[in-house]
Amino acid sequence: xxxxxxxSEALNIQEGKTATLTCNYTNYSPAYLQWYRQDPGRGPxxxxxxxxxxxxxxxxxxxxxxxxxxxxxxxxITASQPADSATYLCALDSNRDDKIIFGKGTRLHILP
Amino acid sequence: xxxxxxxxxxxxxxxxxxVTLSCSPISGHRSVSWYQQTPGQxxxxxxxxxxxTQRNKGNFPGRFSGRQFSNSRSEMNxxxxxLGDSALYLCASSSVQGLNTEAFFGQxxxxxxx
Numbered sequence: 606x607x608x609x610x611x612x613s614e615a616l617n618i619q620e621g622k623t624a625t626l627t628c629n630y631t632n633y634s635p636a637y638l639q640w641y642r643q644d645p646g647r648g649p650x651x652x653x654x655x656x657x658x659x660x661x662x663x664x665x666x667x668x669x670x671x672x673x674x675x676x677x678x679x680x681x682i683t684a685s686q687p688a689d690s691a692t693y694l695c696a697l698d699s700n701r702d703d704k705i706i707f708g709k710g711t712r713l714h715i716l717p
Numbered sequence: 718x719x720x721x722x723x724x725x726x727x728x729x730x731x732x733x734x735x736v737t738l739s740c741s742p743i744s745g746h747r748s749v750s751w752y753q754q755t756p757g758q759x760x761x762x763x764x765x766x767x768x769x770t771q772r773n774k775g776n777f778p779g780r781f782s783g784r785q786f787s788n789s790r791s792e793m794n795x796x797x798x799x800l801g802d803s804a805l806y807l808c809a810s811s812s813v814q815g816l817n818t819e820a821f822f823g824q825x826x827x828x829x830x831x
Contacts, residue, residue, distance in 0.1 A: 637816040648721075648807050648822030649760070694760065698816050704773045705750065705816055709759035 607632045611695060611708035618685050619716050626680040626711045628695035634673040635697035640680050643692045643710065652693075653680075685715045719744065721810050721823035729829045735796040738826045742789050742810030748772075749791040750820065751783060754805040763806075766791055767814045795828075803830045 612627035628638070636657050641649035655662045655671045655678065662669045668681040682689050692710040722741040730736050742749050751763040762775040766785035783793040789810075795802055805827050809820040 635816075639816060639819070641822075646824075648809075648825050651819035651821065654816070654819060696760075696816065704775065705762050705765075707752075707760035707762075 607635070607697070607706060609695060609697065609706055609708040611693075611711045613711055614709075615712040615714065617714045617716055620685060620687060622685055624682040624685045624689065624713055624715070626693050626695075626713065628678040628680065628708055630676050630697060632676075634676065637698060638669075638671060638678050639696045640667075640669055640678075641694045641696065641707075643694060649694055682713075687715045687717050689713065690715045721808060721821050723806075723808055723823035723826050725826060726824065727827045727829075729831060730798050731831055732798055732800060734798050735794065736798060736828060738793045738795075738806055738808075738828075740791045740793070740808035740810075740823060742791070742808075743821055746810040746812050746821075747789050748811045748814050749785055749789065750809045750811075751791070751793050752807045752809070753777070754807055754825070755803075760807070763793065765814065772814055798830045800830050803828060 608631040610629045618624040634657055639654045640652045643649040653662050653669045655669050666683045670679045692712045694707050694710045696707045724739045748767045750765040752760050754760045764783050765773045769785045780796045785791045805825045807822050807825045809822045811818050811820045
């Protein structure tokens with residue numbers, strides 16, 4: 606069955622730098638891949654969706670790439686700010702059957 | 718418009734009891750999904766309802782069940798509670814089924830089983 610791995614449990618980045626988070630999956634390429642942000646004690650908040658036929662998506666300081674050859678999505682936050690500190694989750698469909706699976710997330714700390 | 722509302726926010730139950738959690742989706746949304754979140758396992762998919770029908774189910778025992786009403790509100794029930802059921806239960810609503818559109822999550826219900 607499909608598995609997701611997000612690169613590390615925690616990542617420390619200096620303010621102003623670009624933070625890059627990784628989401629790897631093991632089997633077939635999902636039709637859709639989503640990224641969410643979650644703050645402590647709150648539900649995840651949708652950030653970006655990328656489809657299998659899209660290589661890249663941008664939204665303000667956020668950029669997502671989707672490489673079906675590497676079976677990987679990268680999530681970038683440029684000009685990072687302390688307010689970007691949160692846990693970031695990737696999600697995809699498990700077997701093209703709409704069962705959604707989430708990665709365990711990466712806790713991002715932007716250091717002032 | 719109002720967001721996804723989950724009630725109650727916090728709940729303490731004892732082993733063996735049952736519990737019902739409620740989720741009111743965003744107005745107009747017909748898809749409601751439920752997730753269990755624990756520190757060890759992360760966010761795990763429980764099930765998805767669309768237009769009152771269960772469309773997908775995750776790998777959870779039959780003690781976990783749900784339903785959706787004609788107004789799209791959904792309830793999730795856990796019977797014979799176990800200590801391991803302690804978790805944050807999240808619901809998410811979206812306009813269509815599946816991952817093809819953004820999902821809006823509620824604040825969650827924190828269930829503690831003692």
